Amino acid sequence: MQGQLPRKILDLLREAKRNFEKLLRRAFEHYQLTIPQIALIILLNENQEMSISDISQKMGLSKSTVSGIIDRLERIGIVRRKRSDKDRRIVTAVLTEQFQIRGSELEQNFNRLLCDIFNTVSEQALLEIIKGLEMFNEIISANTDSFAASELSRA
Secondary structure, eight states, X not given: OTTHHHHHHXXXXXXXXXXXXXXXXXXXXXGTOOHHHHHHHHHHHHHSEEEHHHHHHHHTXXXXXXXXXXXXXXXXXXXXXXXXXXXXXXXXXXXXXXXXXXXXXHHHHHHHHHHHHHTTXXXXXXXXXXXXXXXXXXXXXXXXXXXXXXHHHHO
């Protein structure tokens, strides 16, 4: 039984991710944007301006994937790339002036959706979920670091 529990955890995480993305697609279909595009817009709305590397790290996507998302958002006038005045090699992404109000609306709708979803869940239950996810992240992170170290010692 013990060996099946970690697999059950991964199955539940995968199912939760799939269900949450399905919910988001339905809730935001009128924007005619993908979930990664919406996530990037919300991220830029929160942070005003971010480098491709920072977006990549925050979203857990490769730089090339983020760059592709930005390309598509740039073509439809939502995002624009901006070169640093201090170092021309640094490129950041920002919401266009025309889309800043809509970006704020999108973020507010997302926050409202989250509140609606978890409205009937007790604070204690939410804290337990947070605690469990933090524990999961700590376990994975600790093992990622130790796995990398053991891989180096084998090489």
